[in-house]
Amino acid sequence: MREYLLVFLVAAAATYLLTVIAREIALRTGAVAKVRDRDVHAVPIPYLGGLAMLGGLVTAYVVARQLPFLSQSGPFVFRDAGIVLIAGALICAVGVLDDLFELDALTKLGGQVLAAGFLIAFGIQYVYVTGRDGTQYPLDPAQGALLTGFIVVATVNAVNFVDGLDGLAAGVVGIGAIAFFVFCYQLANINKVSLATTGALLSVSLAGACAGFLPHNFHQARLFMGDSGSMLIGLVLSASAVTLTGQFSPDQLSAGGSGSTASLLPTLLPLLLPISLLVIPMLDLLLAVVRRTRAGRSPFAPDKQHLHHRLLEIGHSHRRAVLIMWLWAALVAFGTVLMSLYSDDAWMWASLAVGVVVTVGLTFVLPKLHRPRVVLADEG
Numbered sequence: 592m593r594e595y596l597l598v599f600l601v602a603a604a605a606t607y608l609l610t611v612i613a614r615e616i617a618l619r620t621g622a623v624a625k626v627r628d629r630d631v632h633a634v635p636i637p638y639l640g641g642l643a644m645l646g647g648l649v650t651a652y653v654v655a656r657q658l659p660f661l662s663q664s665g666p667f668v669f670r671d672a673g674i675v676l677i678a679g680a681l682i683c684a685v686g687v688l689d690d691l692f693e694l695d696a697l698t699k700l701g702g703q704v705l706a707a708g709f710l711i712a713f714g715i716q717y718v719y720v721t722g723r724d725g726t727q728y729p730l731d732p733a734q735g736a737l738l739t740g741f742i743v744v745a746t747v748n749a750v751n752f753v754d755g756l757d758g759l760a761a762g763v764v765g766i767g768a769i770a771f772f773v774f775c776y777q778l779a780n781i782n783k784v785s786l787a788t789t790g791a792l793l794s795v796s797l798a799g800a801c802a803g804f805l806p807h808n809f810h811q812a813r814l815f816m817g818d819s820g821s822m823l824i825g826l827v828l829s830a831s832a833v834t835l836t837g838q839f840s841p842d843q844l845s846a847g848g849s850g851s852t853a854s855l856l857p858t859l860l861p862l863l864l865p866i867s868l869l870v871i872p873m874l875d876l877l878l879a880v881v882r883r884t885r886a887g888r889s890p891f892a893p894d895k896q897h898l899h900h901r902l903l904e905i906g907h908s909h910r911r912a913v914l915i916m917w918l919w920a921a922l923v924a925f926g927t928v929l930m931s932l933y934s935d936d937a938w939m940w941a942s943l944a945v946g947v948v949v950t951v952g953l954t955f956v957l958p959k960l961h962r963p964r965v966v967l968a969d970e971g
Contacts, residue, residue: 602799606647641819
């Protein structure tokens with residue numbers, strides 16, 4: 592655990608320092624977010640925060656290879672993590688081009704598919720699914736590739752979609768990464784296998800990169816992650832989950848924290864986790880498509896009716912709206928992980944119930960009790 596903590600801190604420190612350089616590059620190259628009608632920031636803000644986050648992830652990877660415990664891990668841990676980072680660099684490059692030249696949606700989608708295809712070409716893909724009765728069904732290479740490509744591209748776009756307020760995307764993904772690290776670490780501990788796994792290494796590095804970026808991105812932001820960052824962290828988050836099915840057997844993934852019999856949720860978690868962690872932004876995406884289609888507009892046409900805009904409308908300040916969405920993300924992420932590992936324990940269900948009550952109360956009751964005097968919002 593100490594080495595993972597060190598990896599987290601290295602990723603955070605490197606990202607924090609590199610953000611200054613990324614901001615300067617953005618200003619020199621004109622990669623700046625102009626103020627549009629649908630935006631909530633009042634002044635132009637530079638992009639390219641993704642470059643700093645990629646630098647933080649790579650730095651953490653290099654340091655991890657030198658640590659006594661992690662360096663002795665299985666042969667696939669660093670190989671798979673390296674492949675994910677290369678794919679991340681590819682999609683980050685596409686994001687940089689978009690931040691500079693505003694690529695069309697089809698071109699960006701092509702870049703996302705290319706990065707997902709790179710993962711698949713080097714063996715980072717789902718290898719089985721689980722039926723309702725817990726039976727594991729192996730996937731042939733084509734089925735695994737299609738499922739992997741869909742999950743990766745969907746997660747990338749969900750993160751990109753939620754990147755609408757300062758600190759929102761980095762916080763949501765960072766929370767999800769911490770939850771997934773807990774799952775990977777505890778799953779290995781329960782099964783008494785090596786605690787060094789690709790999923791744990793990537794997720795703790797991603798959490799560190801998000802933490803290092805937040806001081807520059809929280810309201811009021813000095814730098815946006817842009818598509819270079821949102822697509823990068825979406826890919827790394829989803830790929831972290833994909834690697835889990837290749838390094839744990841189905842029986843190990845089914846083991847509960849209390850020694851319970853195999854259950855469906857833990858086995859499906861590597862498949863469902865990217866979606867469950869991002870259920871709020873994906874719900875936002877679905878509602879936006881329905882809303883725009885019913886109005887006779889393109890599903891990709893921008894508007895100002897996303898969930899975070901609605902939180903501002905009901906009385907939350909910018910910072911409080913972000914914190915509320917972080918709280919929902921934590922409830923979904925850690926709730927999913929706890930149900931996967933400790934579904935037979937009463938304390939887990941009690942904790943989950945308390946979390947739901949507190950989150951709902953803060954979301955809908957707090958604005959009525961304490962409205963901000965002035966709403967200042969910025970977009971990240």
